[in-house]
Amino acid sequence: MDAAQQRRHLSQIPGGQSFEQKLQRPLLAEDIQILQLNVGKACNLACKHCHVSAGPGRSEQMGREVFVTCLKILRRHAIGTIDVTGGAPEMNPHLPWFIAEAAKLKRRLMVRSNLAILHEEAFRHFIDLYADHQVEIITSLPHYHAQQTDRQRGSGVFAKVIDMMRVLNAKGYGRPGSNLLLHLVFNPVGAYLPGPQAALAHEYQQRLSQEHGVVFNQLFCLTNFPVGRYLEYLIRTENYEEYMSTLMAAFNWTAVQGVMCRTLLSVGWDGKLYDCDFNQMLELPVDHGAPSHIDIFEFDQLKSRQIVVANHCYACTAGAGSSCQGAIE
Ligand code: SF4
Numbered sequence: 054m055d056a057a058q059q060r061r062h063l064s065q066i067p068g069g070q071s072f073e074q075k076l077q078r079p080l081l082a083e084d085i086q087i088l089q090l091n092v093g094k095a096c097n098l099a100c101k102h103c104h105v106s107a108g109p110g111r112s113e114q115m116g117r118e119v120f121v122t123c124l125k126i127l128r129r130h131a132i133g134t135i136d137v138t139g140g141a142p143e144m145n146p147h148l149p150w151f152i153a154e155a156a157k158l159k160r161r162l163m164v165r166s167n168l169a170i171l172h173e174e175a176f177r178h179f180i181d182l183y184a185d186h187q188v189e190i191i192t193s194l195p196h197y198h199a200q201q202t203d204r205q206r207g208s209g210v211f212a213k214v215i216d217m218m219r220v221l222n223a224k225g226y227g228r229p230g231s232n233l234l235l236h237l238v239f240n241p242v243g244a245y246l247p248g249p250q251a252a253l254a255h256e257y258q259q260r261l262s263q264e265h266g267v268v269f270n271q272l273f274c275l276t277n278f279p280v281g282r283y284l285e286y287l288i289r290t291e292n293y294e295e296y297m298s299t300l301m302a303a304f305n306w307t308a309v310q311g312v313m314c315r316t317l318l319s320v321g322w323d324g325k326l327y328d329c330d331f332n333q334m335l336e337l338p339v340d341h342g343a344p345s346h347i348d349i350f351e352f353d354q355l356k357s358r359q360i361v362v363a364n365h366c367y368a369c370t371a372g373a374g375s376s377c378q379g380a381i382e
Pocket residue numbers: 096097098099100102103104105106107108139140141167
């Protein structure tokens with residue numbers, strides 16, 4: 054399903070009150086504290102919940118020039134966090150160079166890695182690269198049971214992730230008192246909202262340390278977004294209407310204040326600018342007069358831009374809310 058088809062489908066929601074109508078006023082950014090780079094859509098996995106629809110067949114990759122422009126912007130502006138995502142970011146050949154350059158800026162530098170890729174010989178060098186540059190690692194683990202995780206991410210993925218967590222723990226990642234941070238991301242395996250983050254984090258900590266001897270720092274709970282492969286799954290299983298109704302019924306005004314687009318700017322592989330990674334996958338670039346490409350980046354205009362919203366935004370404001378760093382409340 055291409056982006057235009059997804060947007061068309063998302064315009065049809067139960068009850069008909071769009072996210073824009075629900076808000077009743079424009080949603081405005083308040084700063085740019087995070088520059089998120091989506092460095093490409095190629096991935097060694099093809100997870101069922103993937104909003105990027107990433108996989109081994111995708112070829113879109115961020116080129117060197119876009120990375121260079123991002124570094125120039127980061128040098129000029131006090132943006133505190135550099136958040137690298139994909140696809141599998143490690144499949145972008147410029148990533149080792151970019152990590153080394155970005156680390157010199159002394160910002161919070163994080164990579165969203167599926168970890169299973171580090172199991173492959175050709176990508177193992179990233180383990181030392183990440184540790185040497187104190188890169189914060191965030192990885193998805195939809196369940197502490199192999200069967201559930203593999204159902205969503207593919208056969209054998211759970212075992213690979215646990216293996217890599219062991220290797221990273223041995224390097225100091227996820228250990229108390231260490232400055233090497235390893236976070237996990239939970240998202241529901243089916244069409245329902247995540248439970249309370251703190252309780253789930255405790256459960257994950259207990260189960261993973263007792264059953265597999267691995268540790269991590271934080272667990273982020275993410276709501277599944279009706280975008281990409283997950284939207285296709287909802288439509289195929291005839292769960293779309295019910296899932297959207299669940300998101301809409303759980304709308305939470307408090308979460309609106311904390312939605313990530315208010316402090317984040319997302320850069321696509323080709324340098325286009327988006328309010329978040331979900332808008333990027335729906336091909337909804339920043340608008341309302343703000344510059345929409347990294348080559349014409351203007352901090353002052355972008356930091357207070359009006360955000361482009363659509364009905365998938367209901368996933369950010371449902372229940373405790375959902376951001377790229379977990380629950381909002
Ligand atoms: S969810 Fe992550 S690891 Fe899975 S296919 Fe998408 S980008 Fe790859």
